Amino acid sequence: MAKSKSKYYVVWQGVNPGIYDNWNECNLQIKGYPGAKYKSFKSKEEAEQAFGSSFDDHIGGKETKKKAVLTEDLRSEINWKTISVDAACSGNPGKMEYRGVHTEDAAEIFRMGPFAGGTNNVGEFLAIVHALALLKKSGDKTSLYSDSRTAMKWVRDKRANTKLKKDRTTRIIWEMIGRAENWLKQNSYPNEILKWETKRWGEIPADFGRK
Numbered sequence: 001m002a003k004s005k006s007k008y009y010v011v012w013q014g015v016n017p018g019i020y021d022n023w024n025e026c027n028l029q030i031k032g033y034p035g036a037k038y039k040s041f042k043s044k045e046e047a048e049q050a051f052g053s054s055f056d057d058h059i060g061g062k063e064t065k066k067k068a069v070l071t072e073d074l075r076s077e078i079n080w081k082t083i084s085v086d087a088a089c090s091g092n093p094g095k096m097e098y099r100g101v102h103t104e105d106a107a108e109i110f111r112m113g114p115f116a117g118g119t120n121n122v123g124e125f126l127a128i129v130h131a132l133a134l135l136k137k138s139g140d141k142t143s144l145y146s147d148s149r150t151a152m153k154w155v156r157d158k159r160a161n162t163k164l165k166k167d168r169t170t171r172i173i174w175e176m177i178g179r180a181e182n183w184l185k186q187n188s189y190p191n192e193i194l195k196w197e198t199k200r201w202g203e204i205p206a207d208f209g210r211k
Helices: 023-030 044-051 061-065 120-137 149-157 171-186
Strands: 008-013 018-020 037-041 083-091 094-102 108-118 144-146 193-195
Touching: 008 023, 008 044, 018 023, 018 044, 023 037, 037 044, 083 108, 083 120, 094 120, 108 120, 108 171, 120 144, 120 149, 120 171, 149 193
Parallel strands: 083 144, 144 193
Antiparallel strands: 008 018, 008 037, 083 094, 094 108
């Protein structure tokens, strides 16, 4: 009998969100858990990328992998006079970096990292706060785009609700998280944080192009 192909399971919402390499472990995280969100992937790399993004971005299976074509109608949905942010992470946790660009031409405004021991969602959170701080410093009311619903929620809550462990490897990351959370608690801002609709518009202009 041919050996079955292994799968990796991403649990976005369950007892312990994370990536699991077998169904039994995954099932323990979701069984009886209200509103559990999970999905299987064929490779560890796909699972790591998925865990760093939103569950909503992966509903629809193969359809989500189709590259969006920006027609004129779709282009008209986007506010091009904005800033877009994104993060990239090699492993989860792993080396993480983030950046912000002008949405219209993808010209880079800032880039930070790589930092050891980060996650994609943490990078997205830090990128949003970094952009907000820059805009406030210059009195700019420009809106910004993020493709991470998780990071957007963390910003609204003024708290990065990450499961990232606190140890020597992640010390710098946690210091950055602390500064970002303090900034959110001490500052208000007029800038609207918009959701970049990846399914409709393709990858966000700040994407690192490593998928």
